[in-house]
Amino acid sequence: MEKSFKLMVQYATNSTDAPTRPQFRRWVKAALMQEAEIVLRIVDEAEGCELNHQFRDKDYATNVLTFVYDDTQPLTGDIVLCAPVVSKESQQQHKNLIAHYAHLTVHGVLHLQGYDHIEEAEAVVMEQMETQILARLGYDDPYTEHGDAISPQ
Numbered sequence: 001m002e003k004s005f006k007l008m009v010q011y012a013t014n015s016t017d018a019p020t021r022p023q024f025r026r027w028v029k030a031a032l033m034q035e036a037e038i039v040l041r042i043v044d045e046a047e048g049c050e051l052n053h054q055f056r057d058k059d060y061a062t063n064v065l066t067f068v069y070d071d072t073q074p075l076t077g078d079i080v081l082c083a084p085v086v087s088k089e090s091q092q093q094h095k096n097l098i099a100h101y102a103h104l105t106v107h108g109v110l111h112l113q114g115y116d117h118i119e120e121a122e123a124v125v126m127e128q129m130e131t132q133i134l135a136r137l138g139y140d141d142p143y144t145e146h147g148d149a150i151s152p153q
Contacts, residue, residue, distance in 0.1 A: 003035050005074070010041040015083035018042045019101045027102050031109035031133050035074035038112065040081070040105070048082030061085050064104045066111035079108035095142070099134075103142040106133050 007028055009021045024040055043051070048061030055065065065080040081104055090100040110126055117123035131141045 003032055005029070005032055005035060006037040008039045010039060012047060013042050013044045013083040015042070015044070015087065017087065017097060018081075018083055019098055023098070023101075024105060027105040027137065028109055030137050031106040033113060036112065037074050037076045038109070039078045040108075041078060042081050042083050045082060045084045048080065048085060051080055063089060064108045066108045068112055068114075071114065075112060077112045079105065079112065081105070081108070099139045099142070102137060102139055103130065103134060106130050 005028065007021075007025055009024050011018060028038060028040070045061045048065075049059070051065055052058045052060060052062050055067070056062075061082045061084070063082060063085045066077065067080075068075070068077040070076040081101065086100055086104060087097060089095070090097040093100075107126075107130055110129060115122070115126045115129065117126045127143055131143065134140070134142060
């Protein structure tokens with residue numbers, strides 16, 4: 001049975017190459033295993049840096065941040081993607097920008113649902129799930145193609 005979800009996409013960036021709302025919706029739907037209400041916010045570097053500093057005590061913008069507010073039904077939370085960081089990573093790693101956004105969106109949705117990658121065993125499970133979800137969406141394995149990993153949360 002398909003899980004229902006509400007998704008609000010906020011564009012708080014000057015970036016003109018961020019994915020569309022339907023693309024984000026498709027990726028969230030593919031990774032979601034429970035009912036949810038999610039705000040997905042695409043930000044510029046200043047906001048990304050401020051959020052990472054405020055919530056993780058890190059003085060730089062990271063690619064994706066995930067905030068869980070309620071892990072009961074429906075799950076509620078925010079996913080923040082930093083457009084300049086995502087763009088820079090896709091260029092450095094020779095990845096298609098939309099494929100990289102898809103990966104980071106799936107990654108954030110899995111975090112919302114309690115998956116993590118702090119411990120090696122957790123990372124293996126999470127990466128396998130991401131790879132399977134992305135394959136169903138028609139994207140290459142983001143880990144073996146270029147040998148990279150997601151920045152730690």
